[in-house]
Amino acid sequence: MIELWPGSMAGIRFLRGLSLLVRYQYGLNKQKVTAAGLMNDTNTFWQSTEVSLRHRWTSRSGSPPSSAAATPANQYQFEGFPTDVREGPRRGLQGVSARRAISLLLPFEKGLVEPFLTFENRVIQSGGLLATKFDEARPSGFRASAGVAARFGKITARVEGRGDPVQLGARCRPDVDPQASSASDAIRAIGFSVGYEY
Numbered sequence: 001m002i003e004l005w006p007g008s009m010a011g012i013r014f015l016r017g018l019s020l021l022v023r024y025q026y027g028l029n030k031q032k033v034t035a036a037g038l039m040n041d042t043n044t045f046w047q048s049t050e051v052s053l054r055h056r057w058t059s060r061s062g063s064p065p066s067s068a069a070a071t072p073a074n075q076y077q078f079e080g081f082p083t084d085v086r087e088g089p090r091r092g093l094q095g096v097s098a099r100r101a102i103s104l105l106l107p108f109e110k111g112l113v114e115p116f117l118t119f120e121n122r123v124i125q126s127g128g129l130l131a132t133k134f135d136e137a138r139p140s141g142f143r144a145s146a147g148v149a150a151r152f153g154k155i156t157a158r159v160e161g162r163g164d165p166v167q168l169g170a171r172c173r174p175d176v177d178p179q180a181s182s183a184s185d186a187i188r189a190i191g192f193s194v195g196y197e198y
C-alpha cells in the first residue's frame with residue numbers, strides 16, 4: 001500500500017488532509033476446503049486492488065472524521081482442479097464505494113494511538129461469475145470495520161477487523177441447479193500492517 005499526500009508535498013495548506021491511496025492485496029493464508037462432491041485438493045483464493053482519493057478533517061476535539069471515494073476490485077474464489085472449482089461460488093466484485101470513518105487521536109509519551117470505526121457503502125457494477133447464475137443479478141454490499149492505528153515516530157502500525165457482506169439476486173436461470181431466488185456471501189477478516197512514513 002502506498003499513500004501520497006499531494007497537498008502537504010506541495011505546501012498547500014487547505015489540501016493538507018487530501019491523500020491518494022493505491023493498494024494491492026494477495027492472500028497467502030490459503031485454507032483447505034472440504035465439501036461433498038470435491039474429488040481433489042481445493043483451497044481458498046483471494047486478491048484485492050483499490051485506488052482511492054481520501055480527505056481527512058481534524059476537529060479541535062481531536063476526533064478526525066474522514067471520507068473517501070474508491071474504485072475497489074475484490075476477487076474471492078476457490079482454486080484447485082477445474083471440475084471441483086466449478087462446484088463452488090466465485091465472487092469477483094468491481095464497483096465504486098464511498099467510505100466514512102471516525103477516529104479519536106490519543107497522544108501518549110512515544111506517539112499516537114487512534115481507535116477508529118469505518119463504514120463503506122458499495123455500488124457494485126459487476127458480480128463476477130456468481131452473477132451469471134441469475135437472469136437478473138442486482139449485487140449490493142457494504143463493508144464495516146473497527147480497529148486501532150498507532151504511530152511511533154516514523155513507524156506506523158494498524159490492526160483491523162472487518163465484515164464484508166454481499167447480497168445478490170434475483171431470479172435464477174432455468175438451467176442452473178439448484179434453483180435460488182438470491183445469494184448472499186460474507187467475508188470476515190482480521191488484518192495487521194506495519195509501515196514507514198516519511
